[in-house]
Structure formats: C-alpha cells, structure tokens
Amino acid sequence: MTTVQGTLTLRTVEGDGLHFDAQFPAGTIALDSGPHCVAPNPVLHLLASLAACEGMDVISLMRKKRQKVTAYDVLMSAERALEHPRRYTSITLVHRLTGTGLSRAAVEDALRLTVEKYCSVYHCLRPDLKITNEIELIEG
C-alpha cells in the first residue's frame, strides 16, 4: 500500500459560494460549482481524471512503441442521470492522435493495456458505469 494525503479547504465561508481548494504536495486543485463558479465542478474533475489517467498511459505506451505522436487530444463526453445523486451513467472518450504513419494496432494495443491493466482511475469506478473508448487517427 502507498498512502496519499491532502487537505481540502472551503474558500467561500461567507455567503453561499462553494469554492474549495484541495492542496497536495504536487499543487493545488480549485473546485467550484454554481452559476458564478470560478473553477470546474467535482464531476468535471472526475471526468478529467479518468481521461488524463488513460491518456498518460496511452502516450507512455505509444512512446515505448516508438510511435511518433505530434498531437493528442481526448474528446470527453458523459451522460449524467437527472435524478439524485445525478451520477454518470456513461462516458465516451475519443482518443484523437495525430502523427506520421501511426499504427492503429499500436493505439488499440495501448488502449487495451491501459484499460485492462494500468489505469488507476478507471479501476476505481463502478463496473456498471459504461465507459467507451474510441480511436481517431489523423495523419500529420
């Protein structure tokens, strides 16, 4: 086991604001919600954490495979239930990789390893949350 620690602090003590800062040795994360929010809300942070966790594994594996990636975006979309607790019911991540002569098989293999073996965030989510990963390759 390894232990992770940090402190979350409410910044908007007065009024009805919901601005929190989470402080870790690696930096501070701002989270907010509501009509006048100054930062993304917690469910957006969850979506970003899944996409980036997968993305870090995929780009690391592509580099090991000597694939020359010149740009990498992940288009994130997710559906939330209307009823409380308004949880995600499905998430779709489109991995859009740009490069010269990228191998689709290499990306598929990287994504498979990521999902099956490496992605810490993916494996923290409930199994009935449907996560779909797609691949889009652009030559350039």
Place this chain on the structure above:
Amino acid sequence: MTTVQGTLTLRTVEGDGLHFDAQFPAGTIALDSGPHCVAPNPVLHLLASLAACEGMDVISLMRKKRQKVTAYDVLMSAERALEHPRRYTSITLVHRLTGTGLSRAAVEDALRLTVEKYCSVYHCLRPDLKITNEIELIEG
C-alpha cells in the same frame, strides 16, 4: 440525462512529459505526473473530486440548517494498492468544521444525506472501495 463535454490536450508532445490540460466551459484543469510534474496527478484529482463533492453538499445542507460554520476543511487520506492498476483500496475523509455551537447531529445528518442521496462522485465509485467519513468539530 444531461450531457457533459470537454477536451483534454497533451501539452508535452516532445520528450517524456505527461502534462495534460482538460478544458471545460467552466475552466481548465491541469493534470501531470512524474518527478517534474507541475500539477497533481489524476488519482489526486479523483480524491479531490470526491472530497469536494461531499464538501459542497455538506456545507449547503449546514447552511440550510442555519448552522454557522466559520471554517471547513476536509483532511483527505487514501491507500493505493502497490500492484497495477494501483487503484484506491480505501479513502478516509475527516470533515473538520469550525463554528459557534455547531450541532454534531446536524453534521451527521448532512453527511448521511450526502452519502446516501446527493454526492454524484461518491456514487460513481466502485462499491468495494471503502470510504470512511469522520467528523471533527472545533468551537470558534
């Protein structure tokens, strides 16, 4: 259903960096990993998103209950497995509320409602991830 969308972009295309930015209408989230990281990694974002999601619900409920909170921190700690995918196995959140004459029963009720009904992030996590919520009250 409501739909959430955003784009994650790799900033460190050259070299072996893992810096990604997630862009949403509400703002940008920076995520990074490794020895020279400039932002917290995805699993820290996941931990912050859970703590802040609970925290936003708890402070909203405490305000509705006319409880006068003058400071609110959540002490976050979590255990990760050593083996891939190195997922969280347990998370402990200590809700430290400061205020004048705060009612422990009011905080307990707010936390119970948060976990059972409101917290979107909590309900996205796998059921065997053990989440413990504790309450610490400080007069002042």
